[in-house]
Amino acid sequence: MTDLHAVSNAIARPTADLAGKYLAFVLDHNEFGVGILAVREIIAAQEITPLPQMPAYVLGVFNLRGRIIPVVDLRARLELTCAPFSNETCIIVVEIATPSGESTPVGFVVDTVREVLDIPESSLEKPPRWGAEASAEWMLGLAKIGAPHKVVTLLDVQVLLGSIGTHMAASSPARE
Numbered sequence: 001m002t003d004l005h006a007v008s009n010a011i012a013r014p015t016a017d018l019a020g021k022y023l024a025f026v027l028d029h030n031e032f033g034v035g036i037l038a039v040r041e042i043i044a045a046q047e048i049t050p051l052p053q054m055p056a057y058v059l060g061v062f063n064l065r066g067r068i069i070p071v072v073d074l075r076a077r078l079e080l081t082c083a084p085f086s087n088e089t090c091i092i093v094v095e096i097a098t099p100s101g102e103s104t105p106v107g108f109v110v111d112t113v114r115e116v117l118d119i120p121e122s123s124l125e126k127p128p129r130w131g132a133e134a135s136a137e138w139m140l141g142l143a144k145i146g147a148p149h150k151v152v153t154l155l156d157v158q159v160l161l162g163s164i165g166t167h168m169a170a171s172s173p174a175r176e
Contacts, residue, residue: 018141019121024114024152025092028080031152032110033117033143038094038157040105042113045089059109062091067105069093072161074108078138088112094157106161117152119143124154 022033023042043064048071050060057076061068071091075082091107098104127139140154 018124018154019119022117022119022143022152022154023092024117025110026112026114027075027078027110028083030080031114031145031150033119033152033154034092034094034157035154036116038096040093040095043091043093043107045085045091045109062107064093064105064107069105069107072106072108074110074160077108077160083111085109086111094161096158096161106157108157108161117143117145119145119152119154 021036023036023039024031024033026032046062046064048060048062051058054060057073059071059073061070063069073082089109089111090113091109092113093105093107095103096106123144125142125144127136127141129136138156138160140156143152143154144150145152
């Protein structure tokens with residue numbers, strides 16, 4: 001279900017608020033970016049343990065230095081064509097906020113990481129409006145980079161992955 005409030009917030013957000021540094025990565029020959037301040041680390045693809053009764057785009061979890069991290073197949077989450085892992089496949093670990101205000105790490109699989117981009121306001125455009133039947137709530141904006149036709153889609157990881165952190169927090173056992 002589309003959260004129209006989130007969509008209108010993304011569309012109403014001034015592009016000046018979006019200027020800054022983004023980690024650029026590739027999925028299915030398309031470039032995307034996430035705010036560098038959300039990124040905790042980038043690691044090589046790991047062995048992932050599947051979990052039952054998770055959304056189809058949740059690959060499972062892995063152990064990162066003693067901490068269990070849920071992993072999302074970002075291709076599946078964005079409804080792109082799925083592909084096998086390659087030597088360049090990696091996991092980007094970001095911190096997202098839970099409804100209780102705590103932060104939790106979530107990893108997502110990407111084809112390859114490109115670079116850190118410093119995106120000025122002059123290169124930014126608001127997400128296109130598609131109407132109520134199509135949702136752009138996960139899209140912060142579009143950045144025109146370098147070559148005349150190169151566009152980087154800027155993702156809102158909180159919107160895109162927030163439900164995973166909430167689901168994992170709700171399903172984890174209570175701590176003493």
